[in-house]
Amino acid sequence: xxxxxxxxxxxxxxxAFVSAAQAQLVVDVTEGHLEPLPIxxxxxxxxxxxxxxxxxxxxxxxxxxxxxxxxxxxxDDEAFIERIxxxxxxxxxxxxxxxxxxxxxxxxxxxxxxxxxxxxxxLWDTASEQQLTGLRLTxxxxxxxxxxxxLADAVYxxxxxxxxxxxxxxxxVAESPGDNGIPxxxxxxxxxxxxxxxxxxxxxxxxxxxNYSPVSQEITYVSFRDGHATSFLYDLESGRxxxxxxxxxxxxxEGQSLSARYHPQGHVLAVSAERQGNHDIFRFxxxxxxxxxxxxxxxxxxxxxxxPDGERLVFSSTRGGSSQLYVMSADGGEAQRxxxxxxxxxxxxxxxxxxxxxxxxxxxxxxxxGVVRADGSGxxxxxxxxxxxxxxxWSPNGRVIxxxxxxxxxxxxRYEIWSVDLAGFNLRRLPTQGQASDPAWSPxxx
Amino acid sequence: MKYVSVLSAAVLGLSLAACASKPAPVEPTPAPVERxxxxxxxxxxxxxxxxxxxxxxxxxxxxFYGYDRYDLTGEARExxxxxxxxxxAYPQTRILIAGNCDERGTREYNLALGNRRAQSxxxxxxxxxxxxxRISVVSYGKERPTxxxxxxxxxxxxxxxxxxxxxxxxx
Numbered sequence: 001x002x003x004x005x006x007x008x009x010x011x012x013x014x015x016a017f018v019s020a021a022q023a024q025l026v027v028d029v030t031e032g033h034l035e036p037l038p039i040x041x042x043x044x045x046x047x048x049x050x051x052x053x054x055x056x057x058x059x060x061x062x063x064x065x066x067x068x069x070x071x072x073x074x075x076d077d078e079a080f081i082e083r084i085x086x087x088x089x090x091x092x093x094x095x096x097x098x099x100x101x102x103x104x105x106x107x108x109x110x111x112x113x114x115x116x117x118x119x120x121x122x123l124w125d126t127a128s129e130q131q132l133t134g135l136r137l138t139x140x141x142x143x144x145x146x147x148x149x150x151l152a153d154a155v156y157x158x159x160x161x162x163x164x165x166x167x168x169x170x171x172x173v174a175e176s177p178g179d180n181g182i183p184x185x186x187x188x189x190x191x192x193x194x195x196x197x198x199x200x201x202x203x204x205x206x207x208x209x210x211n212y213s214p215v216s217q218e219i220t221y222v223s224f225r226d227g228h229a230t231s232f233l234y235d236l237e238s239g240r241x242x243x244x245x246x247x248x249x250x251x252x253x254e255g256q257s258l259s260a261r262y263h264p265q266g267h268v269l270a271v272s273a274e275r276q277g278n279h280d281i282f283r284f285x286x287x288x289x290x291x292x293x294x295x296x297x298x299x300x301x302x303x304x305x306x307x308p309d310g311e312r313l314v315f316s317s318t319r320g321g322s323s324q325l326y327v328m329s330a331d332g333g334e335a336q337r338x339x340x341x342x343x344x345x346x347x348x349x350x351x352x353x354x355x356x357x358x359x360x361x362x363x364x365x366x367x368x369x370g371v372v373r374a375d376g377s378g379x380x381x382x383x384x385x386x387x388x389x390x391x392x393x394w395s396p397n398g399r400v401i402x403x404x405x406x407x408x409x410x411x412x413x414r415y416e417i418w419s420v421d422l423a424g425f426n427l428r429r430l431p432t433q434g435q436a437s438d439p440a441w442s443p444x445x446x
Numbered sequence: 447m448k449y450v451s452v453l454s455a456a457v458l459g460l461s462l463a464a465c466a467s468k469p470a471p472v473e474p475t476p477a478p479v480e481r482x483x484x485x486x487x488x489x490x491x492x493x494x495x496x497x498x499x500x501x502x503x504x505x506x507x508x509x510f511y512g513y514d515r516y517d518l519t520g521e522a523r524e525x526x527x528x529x530x531x532x533x534x535a536y537p538q539t540r541i542l543i544a545g546n547c548d549e550r551g552t553r554e555y556n557l558a559l560g561n562r563r564a565q566s567x568x569x570x571x572x573x574x575x576x577x578x579x580r581i582s583v584v585s586y587g588k589e590r591p592t593x594x595x596x597x598x599x600x601x602x603x604x605x606x607x608x609x610x611x612x613x614x615x616x617x
Contacts, residue, residue, distance in 0.1 A: 182590055228584045229557050256561060256585060258554050277565035279558045300558040346552040360552050390552045412594040413549060
């Protein structure tokens, strides 16, 4: 079992090494030359009917989650030799080794007397013939997808040594054609894998740039409900919305206010607001409703993002001419420039791991998604380059970045949400109906 | 030949008559005629003075900016001078200046840039004597393009500040 764990860690390290060696190069994601771990996820066993149907559904979602990470390669069911009938019996490991399954996930579903589902699973290392982890969960039948995501997270965590990110949700901007040629942009929410999409805001006003609270089911976003860009708070559980500065001091209430990002403890926001035509960074305390100005430059200071320890802020500013990224104390003060390349750097977002900052770079008509060390040392690393990039958002474990990707069409640009891993591999489109942008990734759901 | 001489004589005769000092016989003033019933005045050419259309046609409702710029070009200043004199002629009007950007920029950056554009147009109008209290500004960033094609021509059209008369215009 140690071997399996180690081999995956080695794989991750290898990914990191290769991308570092290719720093500044555009990584061709079609190369995919590193082998993901072969894993078998046969249908979970259950009595014929609901249990057996959900058993098949859960296995399918677990396999899809693992495959989407790019680190696992689920094996086609057709290849399976042993048919799992009881997960409390040891599998015939030879039957799984012979089809090259390094790991095996078996599970069962029971419908309990109260109608809830009891789902159990075991993760086996086929080489050492050891169980690596096991879990039992109960859930109302409607929540079977979340059960599957939790199991996938358990597999991911056991085999990579890092937290998973499958039992999460994504808030985004869904775009549809409007009556008078102006597209309708509404907030929507879906599971991390694109399932269960639903709208959060109405057609009547434009909604942009959501950010997820790291501690609760709350978001901030930019609403045009009052005619101009205004930072809003939105409680996803109650549906209650309010303008950020409604009950606070009117320091910023006259001008526009943009995307508000959460302090890692969730009680404070950093937001760029405009006064007399100039954008500065402010700190807004959600408990005391106190607003405090952190920057005071004649240039536009926008897009603040907290470090995971809450001690520092990164933001973009035109103070040096073209837009570049700057880091300062979370209390304001002197800011240190961390990007020096040609072009325009925007949308800095601090990694949950703390060491990197993701950004969008615009240079010579192309856009790229990159990461740079938070202290500005070393070279920047480009993970994706294309016609258009915007709004990177980190997975809770800091391994994957979602971003808005624009594809050039003769009649305009088509916007969709894509993901890429930190090594620049595994570029994937998130399944959304219609155009989508501005992803915000929730923390792992409790 | 004969015709020619007759013609000459006639011309001479005319000349003589013109030279005569004797006044022409007085003719009675013609009887006054009824004025024609007042007809509806024909539609004036061009928009009604003080109307939104008047503003758009005769002052120009928008100014354009360079790529990633919010400073005013000479042409933009000209347009804004015409806007200011129009606004000074119709002091009861109020305006909203909307700053816009092309789509070749990230979303939040463009909301901030569009605001700068609207603000630079506003500042110029104020410098031309327009009362600041009559002016509101908004940035739509890149969210409300005039033109959606992917071309530099289109992008240039979308980098603008559009002045909209929100109140007090003649209809």
